[in-house]
Amino acid sequence: MARPLPLDGRTALITGGARGIGAATAADLARRGAAVTIVDRDGEVAQHTAAALVAQGLAVTARACDITDAARIAALAAALPTLDILVNNAAILDATPIGRLDRATFETVQQVNQNAALWVTLAMLGHLRASGRGRVVNIASIMGLRGSADSVAYSTAKGGLVNMTRALAVDLAPDGILVNCVCPGFVDTRMALLPDGSGHEHQTEWFRDIYIRYGRVPLRRAALPDEIARAIAFFCGDDCVYVTGQVLSVDGGLSATF
């Protein structure tokens, strides 16, 4: 008889699960036994990702949904029979230089990267409470812990998400819901593609020099999405029982040095 898997009987929702870290997390949690729903504003890619995972025998379904659309999120909450695990992963990159940053850009980035994580969590709260073992994992960034050039909108949102994690952890503790945060460093995904289409940021001369040659990333490489997914899985499962409101950098040691 097959041995039970650690997340057998659990349901998980991953925002931005069509690709990158979200898709890797969908695969990881499903391999651990969870029935996973991925939502993404890019519905076609989400369907394709789910189909590829189903072909591997995993329980994954996809829905097209923009996480800033409150009505669609409410409909999603109503459609889900249960929810034990929520991974707030969807985000957009913004690298507008401070001199060109306008109000609309700044506010859009806050809405997608920070505010939507709160509204999705609150929309799913009934399910997470009913679960009795609810887990929320917010995906922030090293840029939510540090400042860097041309990152005011993105870094502000991610920094907000980091501290929102702590505040939510306090408020949801009485419901037995654990809320934690993962801060990736450099990860090999579409988000790390250079705007001019010339490749990934970690393939550039400056990355090789600063982060690899001089060891600003002590592990001397960018992460694979699956390496972030495994840290997320810790916060989703039963090995995480007395940990809430915590922020884990998964960055190859980047934040340990200067």
Ligand SMILES: NC(=O)c1ccc[n+]([C@@H]2O[C@H](COP(=O)([O-])OP(=O)(O)OC[C@H]3O[C@@H](n4cnc5c(N)ncnc54)[C@H](O)[C@@H]3O)[C@@H](O)[C@H]2O)c1
């Ligand atoms: N790639 C990196 O180097 C890196 C580093 C630090 C943090 N992160 C964070 O990790 C998370 C995943 O990033 P990734 O690298 O996999 O990015 P990605 O661009 O590969 O994937 C993000 C997904 O989110 C979806 N999405 C964006 N806005 C949405 C919305 N409004 N509604 C629904 N879906 C939406 C996109 O369609 C996409 O499929 C993000 O929160 C990102 O900020 C990434």
